[in-house]
Amino acid sequence: MDIKDGRTVKGINFEGLIDAGDPVSLAKYYSENGADELVFLDITATLEGRKTMVEMVRKVAREINIPFTVGGGISSVEDAFNLLNNGADKISVNSSAIKNPSLIKDLSNRFGNQCVVLAIDAKFIDAKWIVFQAGGRIQTDLDLFEWAKEGVNLGAGEILFTSMDNDGTKSGFAIDPLYKLAKCVNVPIIASGGCGKVEHFKEVFEQTNVDAALAASVFHFGEIEIPALKNYLKTNNIDIR
């Protein structure tokens, strides 16, 4: 879920939700419908909005009984503390960790590496997976696999990889880099970007060693219902909750 000023953004189209823009109602909806974990990404630019995020995290933690990760704009131990102390289970860092890699170390020393998710956005350019920052707007010279390894060495306990080439295409997860990523780091990996149908979940779990797969719009628009997805995966012998 992308959050701006305490509201879910990107189109969300559910029947039966009183306020579809309210992240707390949505979180509750998803957790009651079988989601295993939720990720909130704060795309608010202002300091005022950041305070709203802490309040939102608190409300979500009151309502749901599954784990959730919060990311976006976390650049200090103090930022992370405020979110964790209000009920977030994990903190995800992306651009702030590229600018200041020791942030990963500081966070994992303080809260344990199980709390620290390194989110990486990358694009395939000239036969290499190149990392981007600032929500995919700025190209870095980091290589996906090298950065992931460095992040894990610094203390990241999980990698959330989004393929920018696949994101929004609904053509399936980026199997090739996910396969390699799962071979080069020894922490859980969440696949993100490109999911368009239930078969894509099956594909990513069968062909790579990732631990979780993330999707947003297919759920938001009701194109995939979580209970149906889980039934489909179970009948295909994929071990899920």
Next chain:
Amino acid sequence: MKLTIINYGAGNVFSVKSAFQRLGIEPTLSNDLNEIRSSDLVVFPGVGHAETAMSQLKESGLDLLIPDLKQPVLGVCLGMQMMCESSEEGDVKGLNIFESVRVKRFDDELKVPHMGWNEILETKGILNGLIDPVYFIHSYFAPINEYTIAETNYPTAFSAAMEKVNFIGCQFHPEKSGEVGEEILKRFLSLRK
């Protein structure tokens, strides 16, 4: 009913508190020895590093109080690990409630932390009959031992939960384990004398 969540500065007590509030209980957060001693039920949470957490317990005298409690006590995650004899994390001595149980780090061949939903097996005691997956997030584990009341495979079996008289320890997070987690917390509440 008075339920106290031990608040000694280690980890996320808000989620644990919220989980009990959803069940209609208003927990007290405290590290005051008298407050804890006079509670009907005590929850001992913990997230973070064993060494740091143990020294925080010692500072407030909780290391001596907790093993002495007679009411039902539920240790969660690091809380459970500190109820053991020792932990490889920081090589610390624990509270030795679960005697001779030594907490170890998962093999480096595995993905560590062990994170996500896993089934509990061979359940007995307070977890009797429960089989649904619960949520784990940890890098250290207690091996199977005489107090084990639920096992989980990663890939070899470890203690998902332990029980000894009035002490219960869960390696997983019942407060984050959906409906089955709620059931476990309800069963804990029903232990009140």
